[in-house]
Amino acid sequence: MCTRFVSGWVTGLLLMGLMSIPGTAESAEPGVDASSVLQMAMVGLGPLPGTSMMGTMQLEQFDTLVSAHAWPMPQQRKWPMDESGKPIVKTRRLDEKWVTLESWHTLGRLRREYRRTTSQLRELNPEVDLRDLEEGQRIRVWKRDEEAIPESRGGPRSGRLLYGEPVPKSDHYIVLYPHRAFGTYYAISETVRILDDYYEHFPDADPIIVGDTSFRTGRSIHPHSSHQSGRDVDITLPRHDPPPNYNRFHHVRRDNLNVKRTLWLLTNLLEGGYVENIFLDWHHQRTLYRHAKEQGAPDAWLEEVFQYPRRSRRGIIRHEPGHKTHFHVRFACQETDRWCR
Numbered sequence: 001m002c003t004r005f006v007s008g009w010v011t012g013l014l015l016m017g018l019m020s021i022p023g024t025a026e027s028a029e030p031g032v033d034a035s036s037v038l039q040m041a042m043v044g045l046g047p048l049p050g051t052s053m054m055g056t057m058q059l060e061q062f063d064t065l066v067s068a069h070a071w072p073m074p075q076q077r078k079w080p081m082d083e084s085g086k087p088i089v090k091t092r093r094l095d096e097k098w099v100t101l102e103s104w105h106t107l108g109r110l111r112r113e114y115r116r117t118t119s120q121l122r123e124l125n126p127e128v129d130l131r132d133l134e135e136g137q138r139i140r141v142w143k144r145d146e147e148a149i150p151e152s153r154g155g156p157r158s159g160r161l162l163y164g165e166p167v168p169k170s171d172h173y174i175v176l177y178p179h180r181a182f183g184t185y186y187a188i189s190e191t192v193r194i195l196d197d198y199y200e201h202f203p204d205a206d207p208i209i210v211g212d213t214s215f216r217t218g219r220s221i222h223p224h225s226s227h228q229s230g231r232d233v234d235i236t237l238p239r240h241d242p243p244p245n246y247n248r249f250h251h252v253r254r255d256n257l258n259v260k261r262t263l264w265l266l267t268n269l270l271e272g273g274y275v276e277n278i279f280l281d282w283h284h285q286r287t288l289y290r291h292a293k294e295q296g297a298p299d300a301w302l303e304e305v306f307q308y309p310r311r312s313r314r315g316i317i318r319h320e321p322g323h324k325t326h327f328h329v330r331f332a333c334q335e336t337d338r339w340c341r
Contacts, residue, residue, distance in 0.1 A: 073304060074316060077274060099139050142165075150188075161230035172207060180213065190272055194268055208235060209326075211249060239256050249326050259288060262284075270316060278330070288317075292305075
């Protein structure tokens with residue numbers, strides 16, 4: 001019999017689940033009122049003696065239950081669809097995208113940035129004289145087509161994006177280049193979900209920068225070799241000290257990396273079930289790996305998630321040069337993507 005103490009309301013909740021495991025409740029020692037002991041543990045009135053409730057086998061089951069709850073193994077999921085075959089998206093979305101013109105905006109620049117022809121812009125802005133644009137004027141550059149589904153075609157390095165939709169604005173995060181922030185419905189929805197949840201969990205957090213995703217129609221996007229098919233998103237790393245400005249990604253020293261918040265972002269992205277890979281600098285991987293291990297992450301989870309500590313290993317989070325300032329999320333293809341790879 002082990003001598004071990006566990007306490008707290010989380011433990012109580014987990015043990016209630018454990019008590020449903022066949023043979024667990026029946027193995028409690030005579031004279032112990034399991035429900036009353038659990039209630040005391042849940043309200044924090046005292047430790048829960050493992051020797052009074054469970055034998056060695058049950059404690060091993062408890063350890064497995066706690067590990068599975070705190071560090072669930074990543075699993076690939078298919079995006080939910082409605083009866084008509086359209087994706088179900090519950091996060092914030094834009095129906096229209098407008099640009100407030102700055103002094104440098106010209107018709108040619110709008111056409112290049114948003115991959116539009118003059119006739120398309122006229123159709124989107126029938127009341128506007130595109131030959132006489134003025135600073136401060138609002139121009140519509142995108143409108144949702146309710147009949148179309150954003151679709152990734154080809155691969156991240158040689159693909160395109162059909163009916164791409166933009167990352168919506170937020171008071172919490174910053175979209176660095178709005179004309180380069182288009183993607184599939186699942187890439188945009190998961191980015192919005194994880195960032196909205198992040199600021200709900202860490203309300204005092206500094207703004208996070210969302211970098212490049214794709215152009216509205218995908219294709220080559222300098223200086224990347226990928227980001228061509230709407231499934232790649234760059235997100236800046238959380239820091240202890242705010243960056244000098246929010247005009248670009250900044251170098252993050254290892255001692256300035258907010259490890260706790262970065263690991264929260266990565267694990268919640270993986271738990272979502274739609275991530276194919278995350279690319280991150282090797283040294284930041286090492287810092288996160290060690291922190292996760294200190295927090296009790298099982299070896300099986302660490303091996304599945306991180307490429308570190310062996311470069312020959314194929315973890316979900318992999319080293320890729322140029323990712324010291326941010327991490328790069330690549331979402332897996334969905335059934336709505338034709339010829340996606």
